[in-house]
Every structure is written in structure tokens, then in C-alpha cells.
Amino acid sequence: MSQRSRHNVLGSPLAECCRNPVTGAYRDGSCRTGPGDPGLHTVCAILTEEFLAYTRERGNDLATPRPEFDFPGLAAGDRWCLCAARWAEAEAAGVAPPVVLEACSIETLTVIDIDTLRRHALQ
Numbered sequence: 001m002s003q004r005s006r007h008n009v010l011g012s013p014l015a016e017c018c019r020n021p022v023t024g025a026y027r028d029g030s031c032r033t034g035p036g037d038p039g040l041h042t043v044c045a046i047l048t049e050e051f052l053a054y055t056r057e058r059g060n061d062l063a064t065p066r067p068e069f070d071f072p073g074l075a076a077g078d079r080w081c082l083c084a085a086r087w088a089e090a091e092a093a094g095v096a097p098p099v100v101l102e103a104c105s106i107e108t109l110t111v112i113d114i115d116t117l118r119r120h121a122l123q
Contacts, residue, residue: 006032007106009117015102017044018079021072031081031105039083040111044103046122049076051097054090079103084111091116098122 008014019029023044025037031044045051052063052074062080065073074080079100088111090096101121108117 008102009104009106009108009114010101011106012102014105015044015100017081017100017103021074021078021080023079023081025081031103031108033105033107040085040107041081042084042105042108043082043087043112044100045080045082045087045097046100047074047076047078047080048095048097050095051090052076054093054095055086058086058089060086084108088112091120096120 006014014030014032016029017023017031022029024030025033025039025041031042033040033042047062055062062074065071082097084107087096087099091112097120099117099120099122101117104117
């Protein structure tokens, strides 16, 4: 893991996103990224019904459990590390879920600018 991926979009140490359900490209609760994460799962989001419906329509059903992948299925209110590009698509469509800035990896800034993230930050 690079030193950069240990920091969040605010420049401070990367906070945990969620362990119940356990999230992250490496299933360690963190939205860090690296060579094993081609999707850049760096945005810690608090899922909403609107976002779950949107991503299902785009071909990524996050609500349906997939036991064969040890995936419990997600619900509104769950925290989850999202692909930065999918979150950006949802933002453009007006359905981006709130984000936890302290738990969004700094690599997110290669896809989404900090002002956009701040507008969607959990208050």
C-alpha cells in the first residue's frame, strides 16, 4: 500500500469506512486502493435507496445477497466503499449518496474534486 493511500481526501490519516458489513476492495473496512483494486473503490458512502436503485439499473446490484461471493447485500444506511467513477456518475445523475470525507482515500481526487465531495459530505 502506498503512503498516499493511507491518507484521506483531507490529507489526514484514512479512517475506517465500515466493518459491518465489511467493505473495501481488500475487505478490511478501509477504502484504500492498490494494485488489486482496478475499480478504485475509494469513496466511503452512506447508501441511499435512490443510489441503490440507480446502480442496479446500471448493472451493479448491491442490494441482492451473493453468498457465493460472501456478499451480504446492502441496504440504505449501510456504509460502503464505492468505485469513484460510479459515485461520479451518480452525482451527475443527481443521486449521489453522502460521503464520509475522513474515510475517502486521497486517490479519489484523481476522479472527483474536493469541492464536489464536500457538497455531499455527511454533516
